[in-house]
Amino acid sequence: MTIEKALLELRRKDLTSKIVKEIKQFKRPKEKVRIMHVCGTHEYTISRSGIRSLLPEWIEVIPGPGCPVCVCPAAYIDAAIQVGLENKDTIIASFGDMLKVPGTKLSLMNARAKGLNLKLIYSPSEALQLAKETPSKNIMLLAVGFETTAPMVASQLLNNPPENFYILSAHRLIPPVMEYLLQREDIKIDAFIPPGHVSTIIGQKPFDKIARKYKVPMVIAGFEPVDVLLAILMLLKMLENGEHYCDNEYIRAVRYDGNLKAQEIIHGVFKEERAYWRGIGYVDASGLALKDEFGENDAVKIYGIDIESLIKVEQKHIVKGCRCSDVILGKAYPTDCPLFGKACTPQRPVGPCMVSSEGTCSIWFKYGGRSTRII
Structure with missing residues (x-):
């Protein structure tokens, strides 16, 4: 079956209708069922497809801290700007979605107008190539992302990087923040x-451990509307049966143990550390810092950055007024924010x-x- 045919099969209206009908057959509980996801692409699917409008009002699907750009501390943006403005021989390489994220005073875009040498990249390998092509300049990559991006960044340091290539790691890990x-006690999450x-x-395994430890059912989902709806249906069945483990709806892409090679690359370059999340605070073992053996490429050490x-x-x-923190924590919806x-x-963002x-x-x-948009 081709990818096009597979997608058409997943987007069948009759299949979606059947799942929604089965969801609506569940008996209404005494309290609302709050299901949190931690993925920006899932929120995109849910909002664009109007999934919330298809569900009974007693089911809440809550967006959590699933956007790596949103939880990247302003401190790292401030650090990149400070390094770039104070060191004219340094080019700051960054992904495009970081450019407008506010620091405490400036965004990277604002700082470029003040003389910051900023290079937009689409992959970490572009930053490495830039360092090789411009040996007279230092290249500092602002590395932001979750476990998905980390192996791509780590692999650059395993590819004989030049001496003028540095990484400022703002990578964050999802399982620790889910435990957090x-x-x-002030955040109710049923699934x-x-x-x-x-x-x-990272696979299904880390989430399975958390689900069993905290007795909270979980279902990994793909990104088609039917994936999300089917995950919700599976979670409702698990809640009804009192089952607490992590199931996998996204079997076409996710294995129980995950991508072992990618994990090996991450652990070969990075070490876990207590890390600060914008809108949340410090979370134990939730950040990735470069191991000591990669100190020559560590921007924190080379430039003497005092992140703390x-x-x-x-x-x-x-x-004042910005409720990004509450949105990230699942304590408020965007429309609850007065701004x-x-x-x-x-066009003019106040919060990340x-x-x-x-x-x-x-x-x-x-x-x-x-949205009431029909799938």
Whole structure:
């Protein structure tokens, strides 16, 4: 079967209708069922397809911290800007969706107008190639992303990088932050839809451990509307039966143990550390820092970046009215924010959730999280 035929099969209206009908047959519980996902692409699918409008009102599908750009601390943006402006021989290489993300004072885009030498890249390999082609300049890659991006960044350091290539790692890990959310008494989560892209790398196993530990059912889902709806149906059945493990709807891409080669690459270059998340705070063992043997390519060491001091500055920098933190934590929807669609738009974002294409606020601005669009 070709990819086109497979997608057409997944997008059959009768199949979608059948799943929705089965979901609606569940008996309404005393309290709402809150299902959290932690993936910007899942939120895109849910909002663009109007999935929430198809569900009974007692089912809430909540976006969590699934956008790596949104949770990247302002401290790392401030650090990149500081390094670039103070060192004219340094080019800052960054993915496009980071350019408008606000630091405490400036975004990378604003800083470019003040003299920052900024290079837009589409993959980490472009930054490495830039370093090879411009030996007279230092290239600092602002590495942002979850487990999906980490192996691509790590592989650059295993590919004989030149001496002028440095990495500022702002990588974050999903399982630790999911545990953090489950430990919070002020956030009610009945079930999880783990991120599909991350699951292709780390597999089903880490989520299965968390599901059993906290007695919260989970189902890994793909990115078609029918994938998400089927995951919701599977979760409702697990809740009804009192089952607490991680199932896998996305069997066409995710294995139980994940991509072992990609994991080997990550662990060969990075080490886990306690890390700060924008809108959340510190989460144990949730960040990736370069191992000591890659110190010659570590921007933190080479440029003497004091991330902790910059984080303290960030913690004092509060944007009045912005509820990005609550949106990231699943405590509010974008429309609960007084700035949403008014003072804060994709053209003039106030908070990080309005910047990236994976940001919940940006998606809701474009499609409306409670859209009535028919699949």
